[in-house]
Amino acid sequence: MSGDRPARLALVPGEPAGVGPELCVRLAQQPRDYSLTAFADPHTLQAAADALGLPLHLRPPGQPSLQPGELALVAVPNRVQPAFGQPDPRNATSVIDALHAAADGCLRGAFDGVVTGPVNKAVINAGGIAYTGTTELLAQQAGREVVMMLANDVVRVALATTHLPLREVADAITSDSLARTLHITHAALVADFGIAAPTLAVLGLNPHAGEAGHLGREELDVIEPVLARLRAEGMRLIGPLPADTAFLPSKLRGFDAVVAMYHDQGLPVLKYSGFERAVNLTLGLPYPRVAVDHGTALELAGKGLADPSSLIAAAQACAQIARLRRTMTP
Incomplete structure (x- = not known):
């Protein structure tokens, strides 16, 4: 990150049948001094926005916006379109691919940090992927303790x-x-x-x-x-x-x-x-990664009841750490 450019954050919703997509939509409505690029299925994000009755304008990758209601998007299609609250193991690969792609963008310097929503460990393992947590996944990808x-x-x-x-x-x-x-x-x-x-x-x-x-x-x-x-x-x-x-x-x-x-x-x-x-x-990662502290809340998905406070706090913390790392880099 250089000059006064806003922090560029990659955003991964997590489990597509949970509250992650709608939390991302709510985050997109917030005034912000950092840019967001979602790594997600566009249809899943739009379904969440429609359920909430909120505007969502998806922009091409490389055109992140600071404007409320807008998200840049790197499309990571789901195998099947999920129903709210009904996770499908066939989408496990999409969840992992989105995490890997967002982290790879950080490792390449295209993004200054990654913000992640909640995932469902059992569903990912049911999809045939050995997975203990995103912390461990990102550590292995970066080769870091x-x-x-x-x-x-x-x-x-x-x-x-x-x-x-x-x-x-x-x-x-x-x-x-x-x-x-x-x-x-x-x-x-x-x-x-x-x-x-x-x-x-x-x-x-x-x-x-x-x-x-x-x-x-x-x-x-x-x-x-x-x-x-x-x-x-x-x-x-x-x-x-x-x-x-x-x-x-x-x-x-x-x-x-x-x-x-x-x-x-x-x-x-x-x-x-x-x-x-x-x-x-x-x-310990070479980039900041900040996530929500809660689970997928499948029982709340699509109902407009999920509290976005943790995801908003995660994005703010990630941007703050990215800015601080910039000031401390020689």
Whole structure:
């Protein structure tokens, strides 16, 4: 991104039978200081606009508009046109193709960031594609180690492990993997949030952070040695902290982010503190990727009831990070 050019964002609706397409239509109605190019099926977007009774003017790729009601479009046709709330595994390839194409545009420098709507993991796998999440998909495509972070205006939560069965979590937390998570999170807080010397709170894995080994040894054998080593390198790290008290407002004021050991250790607290305003970021990619923090909400699709707040916040956050990266690039 150069000069005063607005950030160029790629937009992927996600599951075509869910609320993603209509959220994209609602996003397109917003005044904005960034451009949007959707990677989607035009008929699906138009059906969503018609259901909402909102204008939608699709422009050719390369002609992104800042005007409300307009979207540039890179057409990624669905195999079958979906009915609202009824996902079809035959469209799994289209969903994945749209994600890959938008990310490829970022890697080539055609876009400054990507904003993604909700996908349905079960439907994609039913379509014959092994898929654990968009975070993992984009990391593999870019050849990068990444970290999932969810954030709102109350707290930022990064995850040491993401989409794993609970009984596999302890084995997945190694000295190398935890150090990598902390390095990536620290670097992103500097580069993407403009925090010169961030402070990270690191949760323990076990109740009460292991009670000095009486409730598990992961804190003693893995987490504490990693924190000591990285503190010696100059990182500001607090912990390992008991997860049940780390999110108290009085404590959060002293942290720039919290690193949780597993998905449901940190994310329920974040979503309770402000679900509508929360976004999902993939840290460590060569471009900003920001997503909604909710699912496909199939039961709401086509009814005009889905709240676009998270997608709007995701686009705003993606544009802000893109602008900040520009100012920090020599």
